[in-house]
Amino acid sequence: MILAHVPGFPGNQTSLNPVGPGAERIEGEFALIFWITAIVYCLVVIAVVVYVVRRRHSLSIMPDPIQTTPESDRWAKVAVSGAMVVTVLLLFTMMIGSFVTGHALGKMNRETAYTIDVYAHQWWWEVHYPNNEPDKTVVTANEIHVPIGVPLRIHGTSRDVIHSFWAPNVQGKRDLMPGYDTDVMMQVDQPGSWRGQCAEYCGEQHAHMSFYMVGESGPQFKQWLEQQAQSSVSPTTPQTTHGQQVFLSHGCVMCHTIRGTPAGSRVGPDLTHLASRSTIAAGVLPNTIGNLGGWILNAQAIKPGCRMPPNHMTGSELQDLLAYLETLK
């Protein structure tokens, strides 16, 4: 598309910059419909302008009712039936294009696909990389690392209300329903961090429910997966040891998991490798120590209505907790 080549056009979170075969198909269909409708629109506008300019002197003295002759009748018939034929043909072209696109999306390779489970929550994404060995199952949040050039099977459902999984650069939308499992095939061909977003209104913080699909080369992805499968690092300094105690004795432990510690609740995101993620709060803020501190103390000021309550702790407790969380690479 022309737009995608305009300098400064944001290439992320747009279906005009496809990075996978699914989005390429959708972009092709969009281009077909766009060009057909754009050309038809321009022709209609030009026809109206030409008519108005040519008749600009006679408009005010148009006889009423309009006088017709056999010849003008014939021309009118030809023009109207011609336009009808063209319209029907164009609509069929778009319909067949849409059908072919849908068919191609549905036929993406399912057998050799790599499966990733996605659970939508109000208002974040829980991501599982299932493994036959349960202790190698990786659980993370809001950041979906994927190997590039490999067909993916995103197996999704919702834990509360209806959400929709949409990474426009990669594939079309897929609604995730509570109590209903769904599969959507996709593939990422370019390395990079491709932003996605919930596309079905799901409550107060629907707009702050984004995720990133991070395309990585095969070995890089494998390394990431192995690293994520490990338990959390044990605290080594007195400060981080105290930070861990703060985590386990305050409200954090009621909702979050850190694998390798007694914290095992599955209400909120898994924090085992929190520091390896680039954003917090489902893409709302960059994952910096300051943002994390603000988020812990009063998440409601940043994302009103979210499930994270305000937490009360002393300054030193917070500093130690942050120091501990920063070590969770």
Added chain:
Amino acid sequence: MKGLTTLAIVLCFCAFNGCKREHRVFDPGSSGAQIANGVALNEVRPGGPVSVPDHGPYEESAYAVGEGKRLYSSFNCVGCHNHGGGGIGPALMDAKWIYGSHPEQIYSTIVQGRPNGMPSFGGKIPDYQVWELVAYVRSMSGQLPTDVAPGRSDEIQVKEAEQAKKKEHPPDENPQKIEKGQP
């Protein structure tokens, strides 16, 4: 006609302002100090009655009670009390209350814990969420108005909706008040 318009405006005004049902407080800014230790199980206490903590607008807000219902599952109250019918822990949908049926008493039970299994959640659950849980727990035995009590479940329906629950009458429903300042 003018009178009718005025009446309509006044009624609309009342409708929008008179009802706290839809009032949502995301950041109640709790004091941070756990006040549960100040709650007495009954009014007889050396040094006279203690001040009862304000349980706020939680029992009038459908949102707060709904949040309480969500937290009731999240924090695994279900694990022992089930959906009100009881199991490892006592039932919550009947008129029997070992440690009192009043909001502040239920609050203390959650925050302090109780013998034979009820853990203490003090310092782990923020104040306002404890009050939300309290409001929900009370809705299970029909103590809340039906317009506030939850009308449906996200899970398979295991019992009638809280909204439809007939009000239970715990024996301590109307305790004898001791005049303040009496010796």
